Amino acid sequence: MPSATVENYLKSILKLSMECERGEVPMGMIATSLGVTPGTATSMMKNLQKEKWLSYKSRKGVRLTPSGKKIGMIMIRRHRLLETFLVETLGLDWSEIHEEAEVLEHAISEKVLERLDIFLGKPRHDPHGHPIPTKNGIIRRLPKKTLLDSLVGTKMKIESILDQSPEFLTFAQAKGLMPGRMVTLVKNEKVADTIELQVEKMPKFSLGYKTAQKILVSD
Amino acid sequence: MPSATVENYLKSILKLSMECERGEVPMGMIATSLGVTPGTATSMMKNLQKEKWLSYKSRKGVRLTPSGKKIGMIMIRRHRLLETFLVETLGLDWSEIHEEAEVLEHAISEKVLERLDIFLGKPRHDPHGHPIPTKNGIIRRLPKKTLLDSLVGTKMKIESILDQSPEFLTFAQAKGLMPGRMVTLVKNEKVADTIELQVEKMPKFSLGYKTAQKILVSD
DNA sequence: GTATAGTTTTTGATTAGTCAAAGTGTAGCA
DNA sequence: TGCTACACTTTGACTAATCAAAAACTATAC
Numbered sequence: 001m002p003s004a005t006v007e008n009y010l011k012s013i014l015k016l017s018m019e020c021e022r023g024e025v026p027m028g029m030i031a032t033s034l035g036v037t038p039g040t041a042t043s044m045m046k047n048l049q050k051e052k053w054l055s056y057k058s059r060k061g062v063r064l065t066p067s068g069k070k071i072g073m074i075m076i077r078r079h080r081l082l083e084t085f086l087v088e089t090l091g092l093d094w095s096e097i098h099e100e101a102e103v104l105e106h107a108i109s110e111k112v113l114e115r116l117d118i119f120l121g122k123p124r125h126d127p128h129g130h131p132i133p134t135k136n137g138i139i140r141r142l143p144k145k146t147l148l149d150s151l152v153g154t155k156m157k158i159e160s161i162l163d164q165s166p167e168f169l170t171f172a173q174a175k176g177l178m179p180g181r182m183v184t185l186v187k188n189e190k191v192a193d194t195i196e197l198q199v200e201k202m203p204k205f206s207l208g209y210k211t212a213q214k215i216l217v218s219d
Numbered sequence: 220m221p222s223a224t225v226e227n228y229l230k231s232i233l234k235l236s237m238e239c240e241r242g243e244v245p246m247g248m249i250a251t252s253l254g255v256t257p258g259t260a261t262s263m264m265k266n267l268q269k270e271k272w273l274s275y276k277s278r279k280g281v282r283l284t285p286s287g288k289k290i291g292m293i294m295i296r297r298h299r300l301l302e303t304f305l306v307e308t309l310g311l312d313w314s315e316i317h318e319e320a321e322v323l324e325h326a327i328s329e330k331v332l333e334r335l336d337i338f339l340g341k342p343r344h345d346p347h348g349h350p351i352p353t354k355n356g357i358i359r360r361l362p363k364k365t366l367l368d369s370l371v372g373t374k375m376k377i378e379s380i381l382d383q384s385p386e387f388l389t390f391a392q393a394k395g396l397m398p399g400r401m402v403t404l405v406k407n408e409k410v411a412d413t414i415e416l417q418v419e420k421m422p423k424f425s426l427g428y429k430t431a432q433k434i435l436v437s438d
Numbered sequence: 439g440t441a442t443a444g445t446t447t448t449t450g451a452t453t454a455g456t457c458a459a460a461g462t463g464t465a466g467c468a
Numbered sequence: 469t470g471c472t473a474c475a476c477t478t479t480g481a482c483t484a485a486t487c488a489a490a491a492a493c494t495a496t497a498c
Contacts, residue, residue: 043478
């Protein structure tokens with residue numbers, strides 16, 4: 001069985017490999033995403049390769065094996081189901097659940113998780129709109145369209161919020177920027193690097209381009 | 220903050236000190252109860268003393284300080300609330316919850332725990348009948364009367380089952396030996412080291428003296 | 439008062455995960 | 469083609485938690 005540390009490495013590598021679609025995940029990204037020094041990441045990759053969870057090419061990067069991918073996917077499933085439970089059942093705030101789930105995901109057994117899944121009614125998304133993988137590791141692809149890829153005046157449905165930081169989530173909640181809501185692109189100020197938005201009947205507000213790219217939408 | 224390992228040591232020492240009422244808890248009991256070698260226990264006690272969680276007298280034993288007792292009590296609260304959640308909400312079996320709670324208790328935050336407490340309706344006992352300490356570490360004393368301290372023919376209410384082993388719990392459940400049920404002492408065979416019992420309308424069955432002492436009752 | 443059995447402590451070694459800092463490769467620029 | 473900057477790897481050291489086995493106590497029996 002993998003340790004909690006290993007579970008975190010595999011989960012992060014899987015997420016990175018899904019985000020930046022190229023063969024290998026480079027070492028630097030792994031070290032940054034886990035908050036460890038590059039040397040630590042390198043030596044850990046050698047261990048993970050020894051356990052057959054990934055293949056590691058020196059100075060190239062890393063690629064998960066099916067068994068490594070499976071563990072990573074299980075961790076994402078646990079994390080997102082736990083987040084859903086914390087919001088839906090216990091009424092915790094949107095912005096605090098990520099940290100809590102980050103710890104609990106290493107402690108919950110498969111048995112308890114499956115009961116939780118049933119208790120929650122087998123949800124397909126977590127509270128941020130992220131798809132929850134099935135028990136078999138099948139995950140819905142997120143739409144690629146962001147707020148920035150839309151035309152002024154169009155009304156869109158918010159699908160997912162990619163930013164996990166409590167600060168942004170608190171802001172987003174206050175503005176109504178949550179999955180399922182309808183949002184209208186009011187203005188797009190290219191020179192100012194800013195868009196103006198309105199969610200249903202709420203007050204208008206502005207978002208920088210960088211942040212706008214972290215909001216996924218569909219028509 | 221204490222590590223999960225330290226949390227386990229403090230919880231076990233607190234439980235031992237509540238069971239065997241004498242000044243210090245001896246090293247041997249600590250080592251046995253945590254499943255480590257005596258040497259490991261000794262060296263850990265020195266660390267715990269350095270952190271002011273207990274006072275350790277060489278070859279005498281160990282006594283918790285108020286701060287150590289507090290951590291131990293928090294762990295008992297977490298454990299028992301989690302057990303209650305696993306049975307009441309997720310419908311897990313009586314016999315499997317101990318192991319699950321043993322892991323989760325180190326991962327759940329105070330915030331989530333308090334939400335869980337409210338969600339469960341602030342229960343006073345876990346499914347085995349053990350009292351759940353309050354947030355401030357106040358715990359109801361268990362009655363001291365066991366099945367063995369009763370007279371033949373008397374009907375008693377089951378208060379608590381002290382044995383945690385899955386095997387015994389499965390057996391107890393099958394016989395109806397659960398907190399809240401009424402039980403009658405049918406026979407007491409001193410020479411055979413055995414008592415005969417009947418729970419409400421269920422079939423009679425026998426219990427050894429040693430086991431009978433692990434069932435607490437009240438009139 | 440000594441021998442013995444049982445408990446506890448010491449010692450030295452091991453493992454997982456980490457960092458700092460020094461060393462090595464490599465890609466792209468000039 | 470050679471240089472530089474950045475990315476990556478190596479090395480040596482450290483911490484927490486553990487064990488095995490040897491050593492040192494303590495209590496009890498005789």
